Amino acid sequence: xxxxxPRISIILPVYNREDKVARAIDSVLSxxxxxxxxxxxxxxxxxASLDILKSYTGERILVLNTPKNLGPAGARNxxxxxxxxxxxxxxDSDDYYETDFLKLSIDLFSNTYDEIGFSWTGYNYVxxxxxxxxxxxxxxxxxxxxxxxxxxxxxxxxxxxVKREVFIKCGYFDDTLxxxxxTDFLLRIIQKFYFKTISEPLVNxxxxxxDRLSFDFKKIGLAYNKIFPKHESTINTNRTLRLKWYYKMxxxxxxxxxxxxxxGFFRKLIKDKYSHQRAWQIFVLFxxxxxxxxxxxxxxxxxxxx
Numbered sequence: 390x391x392x393x394x395p396r397i398s399i400i401l402p403v404y405n406r407e408d409k410v411a412r413a414i415d416s417v418l419s420x421x422x423x424x425x426x427x428x429x430x431x432x433x434x435x436x437a438s439l440d441i442l443k444s445y446t447g448e449r450i451l452v453l454n455t456p457k458n459l460g461p462a463g464a465r466n467x468x469x470x471x472x473x474x475x476x477x478x479x480x481d482s483d484d485y486y487e488t489d490f491l492k493l494s495i496d497l498f499s500n501t502y503d504e505i506g507f508s509w510t511g512y513n514y515v516x517x518x519x520x521x522x523x524x525x526x527x528x529x530x531x532x533x534x535x536x537x538x539x540x541x542x543x544x545x546x547x548x549x550x551v552k553r554e555v556f557i558k559c560g561y562f563d564d565t566l567x568x569x570x571x572t573d574f575l576l577r578i579i580q581k582f583y584f585k586t587i588s589e590p591l592v593n594x595x596x597x598x599x600d601r602l603s604f605d606f607k608k609i610g611l612a613y614n615k616i617f618p619k620h621e622s623t624i625n626t627n628r629t630l631r632l633k634w635y636y637k638m639x640x641x642x643x644x645x646x647x648x649x650x651x652x653g654f655f656r657k658l659i660k661d662k663y664s665h666q667r668a669w670q671i672f673v674l675f676x677x678x679x680x681x682x683x684x685x686x687x688x689x690x691x692x693x694x695x
Contacts, residue, residue, distance in 0.1 A: 395449070396424040397491055397550075398474030402464035404432040406482040407441055409595065414445055416485035422492035425449065428468045433458040438482075462562035462570035465545070469561055475553055479545040483595045490591040494550045497585045506555040506582025510548030511590035516597075522590045537579045538620060538630055544571035548592040555582055566615060568608040573616050606684070610641035614650075632663050640671045640687065646680040 399417055403410050417427050431439040431454040442452045453467060469477060476495065480486065490510065497508050511524035525543050527536030543549070549571075559578045562570045617624075617638055624630045639654035658668050670690075675683035 395426040395474045397422075397426075397476045397478060397495060398468075398472035399425055399427045399478055399480055399491075400430070400465055400468035400472065401427065401480045401482060402430045402432055402461060402468065403434060403438045403442060403482040404458065404464075405434045405436045405438060407434075407437040409483040410438055410441055413480055413482050413485050414442075416487075417480065418445075419488055420486065420491045421489050422495060425491060426451065426472070426474060428453065428471055430455065430464045430468050432460070432464045460564065460567070462564040462566060465570075466561045466564055469556060472553075476550050477553060477556070478548075478550040480592075481546045481594070483597075484546055485593050485595075487591045487593070490548060493587055493589070493591060494548065497587060498550075498552075501585065502583070504583045505552075505585055506578060507549060507551040508585045508587065509543050509550070510587040510592060512547050512592040512594050513590045515593045515595050520593075524586075524588045524590070526586050526588070533583070534576075534580050534623065535627060535630065537576055538624060539633065541572055541575060543575070546592065546594050548587070551578075552582075563615075566612040568605065569612040569616060573612070573619075576616070576620060606641060606644040606688070610645040610647075613638060613641055614645075628661065631661060632658065635661070636663070636665075636668055639668065643671065643675040643680065644684050644687070648675075648680075651675070 401410075401413060401417070406413075414427070414429070417425070427450045429442045429445070429450065429452045431442055431452070433455050439452075439454055442454075445452070451471065453471065455464065455467065459467065465479060476498070478491075478494065494508055494510065498505065511522060514521045514523060523542075525540075525547075527533055527540070529536045529539070555578050559574075559581060563573050564570070566573060617634065624634050635654045635657050639651050639658065642648075642651035642654065655668060655672055671687060674686050677683075678686060
């Protein structure tokens, strides 16, 4: 394997996952498809994660450790830069593959058009007590870019596999984003490449509510304030898109304490005759309670509101 290029490179960044990363690595080692390399990146962990990574040896495994914490995007970019495979896929350190993930994903690319640049699969949301299968595919096939802007429900942990040429033509993950780097990446590549999907759940995504980035609305808000301008001209051409994005940009900026931007998006919603009560609820929450307590109230109500 050292003397030839592997078909697939698996990038697995790790930060303080000593209790779960072995399961993720073992799910790679048990794959039914064997033409792969595994790049393990310890992102300056403060626990025993690096020791666990170093316990896995073999010519198909490369262990890297960063001198400082790079974050998910930076760690993935380091892995991509060190990878050799024709295809690149990603595994989060607390998730794990089903046995046929690599085989079925690589088979998907056989005899496909050059425009097919990436794929993803179905996945299971797994908790300590339950499991729920999910799969997303755009329903509007006339314009996939618009479809992704309307309802993007996939990411690097959804069994994403990407041809190397996609990174060459579209660039890597934006490591200046504090969150949503996979959303930004997918919105960029869908404008140049088509995709294929497998509805079967082939990745298990472990959910632990105390460790969910999805509730770190400040990081997401900072990211979306950089992502939105890149697509604003397209968003403004479609009313459904405008309302969806203006609404999200409104409440994210309230969480940031950026009342000027939040109120600006709220005014745009009203001007566009957006009548949904959610916008008014969030407007009232933050305007009456202030940023700190408004944010707490919104997080508490987010499952109902969002």
